[in-house]
Amino acid sequence: xxxxxxxxxxxxxxxxxxxxxxxxxxxxxxxxxxxxxxxxxxxxxxxxxxxxxxxxxxxxxxxxxxxxxxxxxxxxxxxxxxxxxxxxxxxxxxxxxxxxxxxxxxxxxxxx
Amino acid sequence: xxxxxxxxxxxxxxxxxxxxxxxxxxxxxxxxxxxxxxxxxxxxxxxxxxxxxxxxxxxxxxxxxxxxxxxxxxxxxxxxxxxxxxxxxxxxxxxxxxxxxxxxxxxxxxxxxx
Numbered sequence: 416x417x418x419x420x421x422x423x424x425x426x427x428x429x430x431x432x433x434x435x436x437x438x439x440x441x442x443x444x445x446x447x448x449x450x451x452x453x454x455x456x457x458x459x460x461x462x463x464x465x466x467x468x469x470x471x472x473x474x475x476x477x478x479x480x481x482x483x484x485x486x487x488x489x490x491x492x493x494x495x496x497x498x499x500x501x502x503x504x505x506x507x508x509x510x511x512x513x514x515x516x517x518x519x520x521x522x523x524x525x526x527x
Numbered sequence: 528x529x530x531x532x533x534x535x536x537x538x539x540x541x542x543x544x545x546x547x548x549x550x551x552x553x554x555x556x557x558x559x560x561x562x563x564x565x566x567x568x569x570x571x572x573x574x575x576x577x578x579x580x581x582x583x584x585x586x587x588x589x590x591x592x593x594x595x596x597x598x599x600x601x602x603x604x605x606x607x608x609x610x611x612x613x614x615x616x617x618x619x620x621x622x623x624x625x626x627x628x629x630x631x632x633x634x635x636x637x638x639x640x641x
Contacts, residue, residue: 419569447628458634459570459617504569508628513558513577513621514585515630517569 417442421505421518428495428525436490436521438479438505446507448472448481448488449515453502462490462503495525530554533618533633540608540640548603548636550618556631558621559601563587563614564635570617576601608640 422437440448450462450472463472468483477492488505505518534549552559560575562585572585576595590612592604601620605612618633 449630451632459632461629461631464629506570508630513560513575513628513630514572515560515562515570515619517562517571519567519569 417446417507417509417516419505419507419516419518421503421521423519423521425522425524428523430497430525430527431494432525434490434492434495434499434523436503436505436523438488438490438518440486440488440505440507442486442507442509442516444510446509448479449506449508450477450479450488450490451504451506451517453504453520455501459504495523497525497527499523500525531618531620531631531633533616533636535636536634537637538639540605540638542608542610542640544608545604545606546608547605548616548618548638550601550603550633551599552601552618552620552631553599554620554622554631555598556620556622557598559595560585560619561591561593561601561603562617562619564617565614573603573616605638610640612638613640614638 418441447466449464451459452462463474465472465481471480479490502520506515531552561573562570564570574593576582616636621630
């Protein structure tokens with residue numbers, strides 16, 4: 416079956432530090448890959464996505480590249496801000512159906 | 528365009544009570560689904576629907592019922608609430624599945640069963 420594994424948190428960084436949150440997946444075929452973000456007390460927001468190998472999704476300074484050879488979709492940001500403190504979820508959507516499979520989420524805390 | 532609307536946002540239930548979480552979308556999406564979010568578990572699929580009149584079970588369906596009488600609405604029913612159903616519930620919708628599609632989420636419903 417499909418699965419997503421992302422690095423366990425919590426991750427605590429200082430403002431302006433570099434962020435990497437690792438995500439690897441198992442799926443048949445050619446899934447789409449997503450990063451969702453959940454700010455405290457709020458719902459899920461789509462942060463970025465990639466639909467095929469070597470695609471790079473980007474938004475709000477965050478980036479992730481779809482690496483089929485390593486089945487990875489790591490989230491990166493060059494300089495985090497306090498406002499980036501949130502829970503980040505990696506997810507995949509198989510090409511054959513409508514069901515998202517999520518990782519367990521990574522809590523990021525950025526201190527001033 | 529309201530997107531995906533969930534109500535209520537917060538609810539406290541007593542064990543054994545029943546309730547319905549409402550979900551509506553105004554994007555004419557075929558696919559709708561319900562997820563629950565628990566600490567350290569990510570989001571898990573409860574039930575989903577690929578169109579009016581068609582529903583199916585997801586990963587964790589026990590204790591929940593759904594129906595899809597219209598394209599717009601997809602309510603989630605808890606028939607006899609249990610403390611294990613304390614969670615955050617998200618409704619989602621999309622136009623179609625598969626590569627390139629975007630799934631839209633509601634803002635969540637925080638449910639506590641005491």
